[in-house]
Amino acid sequence: MDASPRSSSLRQTWLIASYELSKRFTNTKGIAALIAFSLLWAIILLYPVQSASVYMLEPGFKELVQSIYGPDALGQLFSWKVAEFAVFWCIALYVFPMFSIFITADQFSSDKQRGSFRFLTLRVSRDSIFFGRFLGQMLIQGCLLLLTIIATILMVLTRDAGLFTDALLSGFSVFINVFIALLPYTAVMAVLSWYANSARQASIYAVILWAVSGILIMIINSQLPAMSFLSWVLPGSQLSLMINTQGLSSLMYAPIPLIQTLAVLIAGRIYMQRSAL
Amino acid sequence: MKLITCEGVSKQYGTKAALSNINLSLDTGAPIALVGPNGAGKTTLFSLLCGFIHPSSGEISILGEKPGSQKLQNVVTALPQDASLDPNFTIVSQLTFFGKLQGMNGKQAKQEALRVLELVDLSASALMLPKSLSHGMSKRVSIAQALMGSPKLVLLDEPTAGLDPANAKKIRQIVKDLSATTTFVISSHNLEELEKLCDQVLYLEQGQLQQSVSMKADAETAFLTLTMQQSDIALLSDKVRSMPNIINVKVSDDEQIIIEHHFDTSFNLETALLALFSEHGWQYKAIMKGRSLEETLFSS
Numbered sequence: 001m002d003a004s005p006r007s008s009s010l011r012q013t014w015l016i017a018s019y020e021l022s023k024r025f026t027n028t029k030g031i032a033a034l035i036a037f038s039l040l041w042a043i044i045l046l047y048p049v050q051s052a053s054v055y056m057l058e059p060g061f062k063e064l065v066q067s068i069y070g071p072d073a074l075g076q077l078f079s080w081k082v083a084e085f086a087v088f089w090c091i092a093l094y095v096f097p098m099f100s101i102f103i104t105a106d107q108f109s110s111d112k113q114r115g116s117f118r119f120l121t122l123r124v125s126r127d128s129i130f131f132g133r134f135l136g137q138m139l140i141q142g143c144l145l146l147l148t149i150i151a152t153i154l155m156v157l158t159r160d161a162g163l164f165t166d167a168l169l170s171g172f173s174v175f176i177n178v179f180i181a182l183l184p185y186t187a188v189m190a191v192l193s194w195y196a197n198s199a200r201q202a203s204i205y206a207v208i209l210w211a212v213s214g215i216l217i218m219i220i221n222s223q224l225p226a227m228s229f230l231s232w233v234l235p236g237s238q239l240s241l242m243i244n245t246q247g248l249s250s251l252m253y254a255p256i257p258l259i260q261t262l263a264v265l266i267a268g269r270i271y272m273q274r275s276a277l
Numbered sequence: 278m279k280l281i282t283c284e285g286v287s288k289q290y291g292t293k294a295a296l297s298n299i300n301l302s303l304d305t306g307a308p309i310a311l312v313g314p315n316g317a318g319k320t321t322l323f324s325l326l327c328g329f330i331h332p333s334s335g336e337i338s339i340l341g342e343k344p345g346s347q348k349l350q351n352v353v354t355a356l357p358q359d360a361s362l363d364p365n366f367t368i369v370s371q372l373t374f375f376g377k378l379q380g381m382n383g384k385q386a387k388q389e390a391l392r393v394l395e396l397v398d399l400s401a402s403a404l405m406l407p408k409s410l411s412h413g414m415s416k417r418v419s420i421a422q423a424l425m426g427s428p429k430l431v432l433l434d435e436p437t438a439g440l441d442p443a444n445a446k447k448i449r450q451i452v453k454d455l456s457a458t459t460t461f462v463i464s465s466h467n468l469e470e471l472e473k474l475c476d477q478v479l480y481l482e483q484g485q486l487q488q489s490v491s492m493k494a495d496a497e498t499a500f501l502t503l504t505m506q507q508s509d510i511a512l513l514s515d516k517v518r519s520m521p522n523i524i525n526v527k528v529s530d531d532e533q534i535i536i537e538h539h540f541d542t543s544f545n546l547e548t549a550l551l552a553l554f555s556e557h558g559w560q561y562k563a564i565m566k567g568r569s570l571e572e573t574l575f576s577s
Binding site: 012016023111114116118121122123124126274277 | 374380
């Protein structure tokens with residue numbers, strides 16, 4: 001039947017992901033967003049991260065924190081070999097997921113609105129589009145995360161060049177952990193951006209989803225303690241527990257976002273397969 | 278193997294039936310026309326064939342596969358209605374990307390993109406952004422993407438709507454040129470255009486397939502359409518009726534009559550008509566073998 005060579009699904013998925021990555025870094029909107037992101041992180045690194053790491057190196061500050069929160073509450077934070085990464089860790093764990101909601105909000109909505117998907121679905125399966133776009137967004141976020149980690153390492157080296165190896169190892173563990181934490185956020189945004197008519201609408205749905213779910217889970221937890229496992233359903237539920245961990249031990253929380261991602265992607269795939277284009 | 282088969286296909290949007298119980302079977306070959314008034318369900322049928330939407334009931338098969346099947350990738354292409362490219366990237370980069378998705382390498386994909394843009398006379402616009410193109414140019418780019426590779430079936434939803442006459446003619450010529458290897462299914466309101474291109478016409482109305490008409494000449498009977506410039510139409514039709522081999526004469530409007538006659542290869546009827554015109558000093562505009570598509574579809 002085939003008149004011309006057909007591409008494999010994996011190659012198509014990869015092509016879509018890499019095209020997504022190149023789109024982000026080559027068009028005007030993408031470059032503007034990248035500049036804004038870089039400026040924001042430059043401010044975060046220069047002020048909160050650098051200033052806080054100076055305090056963290058002082059023994060008096062550690063004692064103060066331990067006297068307020070108890071000896072175990074934030075103990076792990078003071079055991080980071082590179083103080084800058086301890087602060088970066090706390091900020092990145094919350095800021096990157098928040099970014100994720102906004103920068104991955106247009107995985108599908110614009111293309112769906114202008115009908116561009118119709119050109120794609122004649123050439124690739126809906127699965128390749130769905131997983132390719134998701135992968136592309138993870139690659140974009142991976143690049144942004146890497147950029148901020150490299151900047152942090154450079155900042156550490158300006159203070160003490162001897163910390164190079166420790167900074168590199170800390171950077172690596174932060175990258176892996178934050179990257180995994182971003183997976184369910186990106187998956188949820190894939191589904192919401194397929195449902196929404198615009199990126200803005202998808203972001204609004206996300207805010208509503210997290211706010212309403214958070215409140216509901218809080219109410220359920222207080223009224224029905226037996227149902228407290230529900231709090232693990234919401235992406236980001238493990239973040240507060242991850243703050244006081246470091247290195248590979250933080251990976252003990254990785255199954256939560258990985259399972260959430262798998263569940264959301266399966267649901268998203270079913271939804272996309274059944275939808276009209 | 279049949280090109281397209283639809284068995285009891287229906288599509289509901291809420292309580293509204295866009296298509297009801299469509300049964301059809303189409304073979305590869307000359308272009309096939311899909312005709313019908315606005316809202317008849319033409320675009321819905323196209324969307325079902327492309328796999329953009331799923332039928333509420335019934336079965337569709339294209340070359341033995343379900344629409345949207347991976348096996349139909351690169352085999353079925355389409356000009357979808359109201360679909361546009363990403364406004365932020367050049368036309369050639371997007372078409373090249375489509376080529377890569379179709380299995381070509383980077384170089385082949387770019388060459389293919391430039392080839393199809395050349396076909397629709399848009400080589401000079403290859404580096405332009407879609408948002409800077411006119412409606413007609415955008416339509417031609419969309420047609421170009423449908424011609425990439427070597428598709429066996431191309432579905433064109435109103436391909437010449439909004440195009441200037443020169444470019445519409447060019448698109449018709451492309452369809453004619455590629456008809457030997459590719460079967461086109463064309464939806465259009467331009468009956469004259471479809472008449473020139475298509476052998477088979479499907480007529481949809483209110484979501485139902487009302488007629489499937491072959492434009493090929495009948496072996497037993499034939500039609501002649503006579504368009505006059507200066508004549509007494511009533512007298513002309515009377516005179517024609519009295520000629521031999523005439524089955525029926527229908528006055529279509531003030532200027533046109535349609536003559537149904539027994540098939541004859543010796544042009545006796547045409548000769549007799551010309552003699553009649555000469556005798557009465559009547560002028561004709563056109564003598565056309567066959568009937569117009571409009572007449573075929575809508576004559577009672």
